[in-house]
Amino acid sequence: MSSAEENKALVLHAFDLLFNQRDYQAAERLWSEEYIQHSAHVPPGREGLFDFVRSLPDTLRYEHQLILAEGDHVMLHGRFSGNGGPAATVAADVLRVENGRLAEHWDVLQDEATRSESASGLPMFGDHFPA
Numbered sequence: 001m002s003s004a005e006e007n008k009a010l011v012l013h014a015f016d017l018l019f020n021q022r023d024y025q026a027a028e029r030l031w032s033e034e035y036i037q038h039s040a041h042v043p044p045g046r047e048g049l050f051d052f053v054r055s056l057p058d059t060l061r062y063e064h065q066l067i068l069a070e071g072d073h074v075m076l077h078g079r080f081s082g083n084g085g086p087a088a089t090v091a092a093d094v095l096r097v098e099n100g101r102l103a104e105h106w107d108v109l110q111d112e113a114t115r116s117e118s119a120s121g122l123p124m125f126g127d128h129f130p131a
Contacts, residue, residue, distance in 0.1 A: 004069035007097045011074045012064065014102055019062035019080070024050055029101075036104040049105075057084045065125055072097045079112065079125045087111040090124045 014030040017023045027050070035046040042052045053060070059082030066077040074095050081088040090112045096104035115121075115129040123129045 004071075004074075007072065007074050008067050008069045010097060010100065011076065011095055011102065012067065015062050015064070015076070015078075018050070018053055019060060022053070022058070024054075032098065032101040032103045035102060038104070038106040039109075041109065057082060059084075077125075081130075085111070087114075088125075088130060 010030065014027060017030065018027040028046070031046045031049070033046060035049065037044050037049055042049050060080060061082050062078055062080055064076050064078040066075075068075045074097060076091070076093045076095075078093065079088050079090050083089060088111075089109050091110075092108045094106045095102050098104075110124070112124050112130055115123075118124070118129070
């Protein structure tokens with residue numbers, strides 16, 4: 001079984017390959033053929049995820065702020081910007097790693113709030129509000 005640090009590195013590398021580099025061939029090696037997708041916004045399976053990403057603008061970028069791992073689960077707090085929508089999406093992604101590949105995924109997604117939309121007066125991601 002991989003260590004928590006190895007699982008974190010795997011997930012970060014996989015997200016960079018898929019969402020930032022759009023290297024689907026390399027990403028295939030990191031997502032299981034039996035990948036289970038629990039997201040309400042993405043069709044099932046690895047191909048459902050890859051096809052969903054292909055449908056997004058080339059300007060899409062993923063950046064993470066926090067990553068935690070326990071056992072075979074990894075949780076990311078990150079932001080998807082350049083997604084073609086009116087706001088970036090802030091995400092909490094949870095992934096299960098099995099045999100060195102991403103095997104299962106859950107997420108919680110929310111549009112990133114501007115300064116005027118934030119009741120707390122604090123940004124949802126990083127230390128500043130989006131432009």
